[in-house]
Amino acid sequence: MAYEVEAPKYVRLAQTIQGRIEDGTYAPGTRVPSENQLVQAFGMSRPTVVRALELLKRDGWLESRQGYGTIVRGRPAGVEQRDRRGRKVLARDESQGSGALVKVGYVPVPARVASALGVPKRAKVLMRRLLVEDDGEPVELISSYFPAGLVEGTELESAVPLSGSTRAHLEARKKIRFDHVTERVSVRIPDSGDAELLGLPDGVPVLSVLIIACDASGQALQVSDVLLPADRQELEDTYRLS
Incomplete structure (x- = not known):
């Protein structure tokens, strides 16, 4: 029997945002929707949204700019172009x-x-x-x-x-x-x-x-x-x- 464990909510949200960066919905150089907007759009708690954004910043997909918000950097140079x-x-x-x-x-x-x-x-x-x-x-x-x-x-x-x-x-x-x-x-x-x-x-x-x-x-x-x-x-x- 195969046991399947669903990924945590913040990981699933990070994957969704990452997918939107890859398909151009969130273009490099643009601002990501605010935490409040993401909470409303995905029906997730603020801590979940914050943790997902932190994960994407850590991995180089996003960056924070003081006075401007969270900006899309695009696909990090070190990420392999895998055909999922x-x-x-x-x-x-x-x-x-x-x-x-x-x-x-x-x-x-x-x-x-x-x-x-x-x-x-x-x-x-x-x-x-x-x-x-x-x-x-x-x-x-x-x-x-x-x-x-x-x-x-x-x-x-x-x-x-x-x-x-x-x-x-x-x-x-x-x-x-x-x-x-x-x-x-x-x-x-x-x-x-x-x-x-x-x-x-x-x-x-x-x-x-x-x-x-x-x-x-x-x-x-x-x-x-x-x-x-x-x-x-x-x-x-x-x-x-x-």
């Missing part, structure tokens, strides 16, 4: 690249996805499942889940690959905005269907990356469960010690 998996999944064009849309339909929501989407257990949600290949070898199985109420007025129920990404499609059709992503990593033994699609022998585990994409209020818009054969993965990260 969640961003890659949300930007994937279903009609391009190697791979196939292997299933589209309503399914009983998996327990860990129900929790992330905020829907009742055993509710049915729409799933789009994409098998990604590299030189003819399956390397990823991406199962993306959407709450039923978000599907109306979109082409998500179509078994034809979308021209563009699910994120772009939803933002255009539903007039919503994806704001931030949380990723949870665990290891598990896949069920027989998933193992067959990935070409895995019995007993070989998979690395599961649960990608929870939310709007600014924290409401999940899409949850994607990315399965990667664990015997073909190696995780590495380099970071500063403060």
